[in-house]
Amino acid sequence: MKIGREHRKRQVLLIFLLLGVVGAGSEPRRYFVMEETPSGTVLADLVQDLGLGVAELAARGAQVVSEEKESRLQLDLQTGKLILNEKLDREELCGSTEPCVTHFQVLLKKPLEIFQAELRVGDINDHSPEFPEREMAVKIIENSPVGTAFLLKTAQDLDVGNNSVQNYKIGTNSHFHVSIRNRGDGRKYPELVLDKELDREVQAAFRLTLAALDGGSPPRTGTSQIRIVVLDVNDNAPEFAQAFYRVQIPENSPSGSMVAKVSAKDLDTGTNGEVSYSLFHSSQEMSKTFELNALSGEVRLIKTLDFETTPSYELDIEATDGGGLSGKCSVSIQVVDVNDNYPELIISSLTNPIPENSPETEVALFRIRDRDSGENGRTICSIQDGVPFTLEPSVENFYRLVTDGALDREIRAEYNITISVTDLGIPKLTTQHTITVQVSDINDNAPAFTQVSYTMLVHENNSPALHIGTISATDSDSGSNAHITYSLLPAQEPQLALNSLISINADNGQLFALRALDYEALQAFEFHVSATDRGSPALSSQALVRIVVLDDNDNAPFVLYPMQNASAPCTELLPRAAEPGYLVTKVVAVDRDSGQNAWLSFQLLKATEPGLFSVWAHNGEVRTTRLLSERDVPKHRLLLVVKDNGEPPRSASVTLQVLMVDGFSQPYLPLPEVVRDPSHQEGDVLTLYLVIALASVSSLFLLSVLLFVGVRLCRRAREVSLGGCSVPEGHFPGHLVDVSGAGTLSQSYQYEVCLTGDSQSNEFKFLKPVFSGIVDQNYGRQPDDQSFSSVLGM
Numbered sequence: 189m190k191i192g193r194e195h196r197k198r199q200v201l202l203i204f205l206l207l208g209v210v211g212a213g214s215e216p217r218r219y220f221v222m223e224e225t226p227s228g229t230v231l232a233d234l235v236q237d238l239g240l241g242v243a244e245l246a247a248r249g250a251q252v253v254s255e256e257k258e259s260r261l262q263l264d265l266q267t268g269k270l271i272l273n274e275k276l277d278r279e280e281l282c283g284s285t286e287p288c289v290t291h292f293q294v295l296l297k298k299p300l301e302i303f304q305a306e307l308r309v310g311d312i313n314d315h316s317p318e319f320p321e322r323e324m325a326v327k328i329i330e331n332s333p334v335g336t337a338f339l340l341k342t343a344q345d346l347d348v349g350n351n352s353v354q355n356y357k358i359g360t361n362s363h364f365h366v367s368i369r370n371r372g373d374g375r376k377y378p379e380l381v382l383d384k385e386l387d388r389e390v391q392a393a394f395r396l397t398l399a400a401l402d403g404g405s406p407p408r409t410g411t412s413q414i415r416i417v418v419l420d421v422n423d424n425a426p427e428f429a430q431a432f433y434r435v436q437i438p439e440n441s442p443s444g445s446m447v448a449k450v451s452a453k454d455l456d457t458g459t460n461g462e463v464s465y466s467l468f469h470s471s472q473e474m475s476k477t478f479e480l481n482a483l484s485g486e487v488r489l490i491k492t493l494d495f496e497t498t499p500s501y502e503l504d505i506e507a508t509d510g511g512g513l514s515g516k517c518s519v520s521i522q523v524v525d526v527n528d529n530y531p532e533l534i535i536s537s538l539t540n541p542i543p544e545n546s547p548e549t550e551v552a553l554f555r556i557r558d559r560d561s562g563e564n565g566r567t568i569c570s571i572q573d574g575v576p577f578t579l580e581p582s583v584e585n586f587y588r589l590v591t592d593g594a595l596d597r598e599i600r601a602e603y604n605i606t607i608s609v610t611d612l613g614i615p616k617l618t619t620q621h622t623i624t625v626q627v628s629d630i631n632d633n634a635p636a637f638t639q640v641s642y643t644m645l646v647h648e649n650n651s652p653a654l655h656i657g658t659i660s661a662t663d664s665d666s667g668s669n670a671h672i673t674y675s676l677l678p679a680q681e682p683q684l685a686l687n688s689l690i691s692i693n694a695d696n697g698q699l700f701a702l703r704a705l706d707y708e709a710l711q712a713f714e715f716h717v718s719a720t721d722r723g724s725p726a727l728s729s730q731a732l733v734r735i736v737v738l739d740d741n742d743n744a745p746f747v748l749y750p751m752q753n754a755s756a757p758c759t760e761l762l763p764r765a766a767e768p769g770y771l772v773t774k775v776v777a778v779d780r781d782s783g784q785n786a787w788l789s790f791q792l793l794k795a796t797e798p799g800l801f802s803v804w805a806h807n808g809e810v811r812t813t814r815l816l817s818e819r820d821v822p823k824h825r826l827l828l829v830v831k832d833n834g835e836p837p838r839s840a841s842v843t844l845q846v847l848m849v850d851g852f853s854q855p856y857l858p859l860p861e862v863v864r865d866p867s868h869q870e871g872d873v874l875t876l877y878l879v880i881a882l883a884s885v886s887s888l889f890l891l892s893v894l895l896f897v898g899v900r901l902c903r904r905a906r907e908v909s910l911g912g913c914s915v916p917e918g919h920f921p922g923h924l925v926d927v928s929g930a931g932t933l934s935q936s937y938q939y940e941v942c943l944t945g946d947s948q949s950n951e952f953k954f955l956k957p958v959f960s961g962i963v964d965q966n967y968g969r970q971p972d973d974q975s976f977s978s979v980l981g982m
Contacts, residue, residue, distance in 0.1 A: 216291070216304035219270070223278035223309050228271060231261070231307070234294060235268030238303060242268045249297035249537065254290070261292060261307070278309045279346040286311075286348040293584070297537055297553060302584055313351040313404025317343035319412035320470075324398075326380060327417045327512035330388040337367060337379040339516075342469065343400035343410050350403035358414070359397040366398065380414070388418040422460045422511025426452040433519040439495040440526045447478065448519050450485040452507035459510030468504040468516060478503060478521075487519065495525040496559045527564040527613025532557045533621045536586070541626035544597040551577065551625055552589040556609050564613035572606050577625075579607075589623070597627040598664040631669040631723025635661040641732040644699065648707040648740050656690075659697040659731060661719035669723040677716040677730065686715050690735070699733070707739040708780045741834025743780035745788050747842045750775070757825075757843040761878070764816045764848050772801065775808035775842055777830040787833035793841070794827035801846070803828055810844065822848045 219232050234250075235242055246265045254261065262271045282288035287308055294303040324341050345352045356378035358366040363386065367379045378398065394416035401407050428450060435448045454461040465485045467474065478501070479490045487503065503519040537553045558565040569587055571579055576595060580588040589605065603625045610618040637659065644657040663670040674697040679686040691700050697719075713735055720728035750758030750773065760773045779786040790808040795801055797820060802813045810826065824846040831839040 216306045218306055218308065220308045220310060221272065221276065223276050223312055224314065225272060225276065227274045230269045230271055232270040233268060234263065234270055238294065240268075242266065245296075247298070248301075249295075251295050251297075251536075252292055253295045253536070254292040259292070260290070263294070276309050278311050278348075279315065281309060284346075284348060288348075295536065300553065300582055300586070300588070302586070311348050311351050313347055313402060313408060315346040315351075316408035317345045317353045317400035317402055317410035319343045319398075319400065319410060321412060323413040323415055325415045325417060327419050328382070328386060329420070329422055329511075329513070330386045330418050331421050331423075332382055332386065334382055334385055336382045338382075340366075340378045340380050340398065340414065341412070342375065342377040343412070344471070345400075345402050345408075345410075347402060347404070352402055353400050354403040354407075355401045357399045357401065361394065361396060363394065364396065364416075380416075386418050388420065392418050394418075417512070419512045422456060422509065422513050424455040424460070424509075425513035426454040426463045426507040426509050426515040428452045428505075428507060428515055428517040431517050433517065434522070435519065436522045436524050437489070437493065438524045438526050439493040440528055441489055441493065443489055443491060445489045447487045447489055447521060449487065450505050450507075450517055450519065452485070452515055452517075454507075454509040454513070456509060456511060456513075460513070462510040463507050464509075466506050466508065468506040470504075473498075474501065474503065477501065480505065493523050495523045495561070496529065499523050499525075525561050525564055527560055527611060527615065527617055529559040529564075530617045531567045531609040531611050531619045532559075533607060533609055533619060535621075535623075538623070540624070541628040542591065542595060543630055544595045544627050545630050545632060546591065547594050549591045550588055551591065551605075552623055553582075553586065554589070554607075555584070555586045557585065558611050560611065560613060564611055566612045568610050568612070570608050570610075572608075575603055575605055577603070577605055595627045597629045597666070598633060601627050601629075603627070629666045629669055631665055631721060631725070631727055633664040633669075634727035634729045635663045635672050635719035635721055636729060637661045637719060637731040639731065641734065643734045643736060645736050645738055646701060646705060647738045648705050649742060650701050650704055652701065652703050654701045656699045656701055656735065659692075659699065659717055659719075659733065661697070661729065661731075663721050665721065665723065669721055671722045672719050673722070675718050675720065677718050679715050684713055684715075686713075689713070690715070692717060705737045707737045707782065708743065710737060711782075712736045739782045739785055741781055741785040741832065741836070741838060743785075744838035745777045745779045745830040745832050745840045747830060747840055748776040748778060749773075750842065750844055752842060757845050759845040759847050760810075762812070762816075762824075762846050762848050764820075764850055766812055766816060768812055768814050770812045772810040772812065772846055773844065775803070775810065775828055775830065775844075777808065777840065777842075779832045779838075781832065781834060785832055785834040789831050789833070791829045791831065792826060793829045796821065796824040796826070800824065801826060816848065820848065824848075 217232075217237055221229070221231055234240075235245065238245075240248075242265075245263075245268055250263060250265060252259055252261050252263045252270070260273050260276065262273045263269075264271055278288045281290065288311070289306045289308050291304070291306045294305060296302070320341055326338050326340070328336075328338060340356075343353050343356075353376055356366045356368055356376075358364060358380075363382065363384045364380050365383055367381045368376050369379055370376055378400075394414075396414040396416065398412050398414050400410045400412075402409075429452070430450075433448055433450060437445070437447055450465065452463050452465070454463050464482045465480055466482060467478075467480050477489070477491055477493070479488050480486070480503075481488070485505075485507075487505075500523060501521040503521065504516060505519060506514050506516050508514040533554055533556060535552060535554045539549070539551055542549055542551060556567050556569055558567050567585075569579055569581075571577060571589070576592045577589055578592045580590055582588055589607070605623045605625060607621045607623065608618055609620075610616050638661065639659075642657065642659055646654065646656050659674065661672055661674075663672055673694050674692050675694060676686060676690065676692050689702055689705070691702055692698070693700075697717075715733055716730045717733055718728050718730050720726050750760075752758070758773075762770070762772055775790055777788055777790075779788055788808075789805045790803045791805065792801065792803045792810075800813060800816075800820065801810055801824070803810050808828075808830070810828075826844040826846065828842045828844065829839050830842065831837050
């Protein structure tokens, strides 16, 4: 039990010595406490000693760091007091070392600052001197001269300083007294001094009591019996070949290794010349570590050495002959350090997780320790390549692990950082410690649409709340930063009532038509949608959505010419001298639909004289098929049908009256010149009247067109261009036909017909629907001109 206690003392002493070496270079603060002081005792006020406020200590993360796993000191952050955690035993801490000093540091983490400090433990007289044996035997030759001194075994006292052994006393007798000597290490040892010559025949033995007294108050005492045996004359004592031996042994030497061999000779013969060896002044630690062969003088190792615990030993060896004479020598054993301790990494603080946008953030603060010495105790610290972190050396073997620039959680959300610590011994020893760092998300990524723009098709006359399509966006962030809300952005064109046309589901991006769409009113429109996350601050992105309305065949053809009214059908004049193929008139019709729904075909359904007239299916021209005869009736009634190409097809009918006249000359003849018969002068007069009337009507029509064009050009800046002939808003001019009552659409359409004077040359110049305020706001698309042109054969 005493040997184990002594071993622990040496370990604690070595730890404090190492702490003293680490703290070298700065003047430490010193505190004092007596051993056995109760735990909870306030040792110092660090607020005053460090010149800091109590709040600052807490804010900077102050803590007490010592070499022990469990610190014997505690810092109260609320008061700044340094408090003793447990009752201290100086002998357990330091053994025989004096002064007994334990080193510690006061660590301030934010910013990093270290204050070196030491606590000195004072000794109290709580141990009595103890001799290694209850009885010691001293053999003295009877012819020993007066004044001869005989070395006695010393008493051991675990206390130090004045509380250790200070004096020795011997019982009253007439032959001996005790003399006290001082060794080089400061310890006192007793010698028995002969005061009077001995006579073995008078008294062969003595028994005395030797008392050891320490310097405590009150002093403590330990005793041992001295048995003195008077020997016969032996005038030669053993002599060692060397008075002092110095040897070295590696600390990893196996048990049983020979440490040294001592040798002594005695010139006497017989039993007086037989030498035996023994350890002198051997402590329990020595006896457990080394073994001395009494016959050969070989010193062998009986347990493993530890340089970090005890770097050297001193053995006193006594050689005794058979006559009781002895000689002494000393053996100094130096333990050679080998690299048998792995470096240690001690984490002081760890920050986890790390925000991804934090530049040069401290992740961990740690210190490195290697219990070996020299090159074996020097270390190199590193981390693996390929991680955005770096190591920064600090003070007193402290290192900071910091980020090397901002992190990106979307690229990598977790890092396993392996810290390698390697010493410089042979062989090198390496310790690895892995720190897992989580990267927390911030809202640094805006939602991204799967497409830059979306085009969605919907048939007109759709049902309300029809699902048109879905837009989608993704966000690389996580949590609420990646939760996306969709919304419609205000339309750039104020004329487009977007909120009455389209709605969007804020959660899933589904688009719905709020009402039925009409292709004839609005062929296409576009708008922007926004995707916004729920981060702070929120980020958003936009995408363009284009809605294309597909045409359905919901409008029947409308006949523009000849105009139909309730009073009488249109009457066309046909000269009897007309050649076959003569152009009687041209039926002009339009369809508000588009594409094949607006492809019109014309058909003669009924005629007064079948076979006299025919209609071209694609352009509506009504022509004669043969020469007229006197037998033909002067008045003909034709019923024509205009049909579109939709599914199902829609149609409209037109009634036309043709009146045959004699001698009527007009520019509609297929030949440029007409040979007039002088006998037809009566017809020429009628023809003249008709030409004058036609010229007047044409002039009025041309004037109206010019007036319309002038007004339209003046308002062009604020009107959407539709190409061809433009029409003003407001009431229809006289040459326009209102067809608002036709078809299935609720919107009104205006059509303008521009004709030339020569009806034989396919004179239909243009036919454009004019929208009143409802146009494609984004692209400015016009109605399909080609569909009308194709119908009219242009």
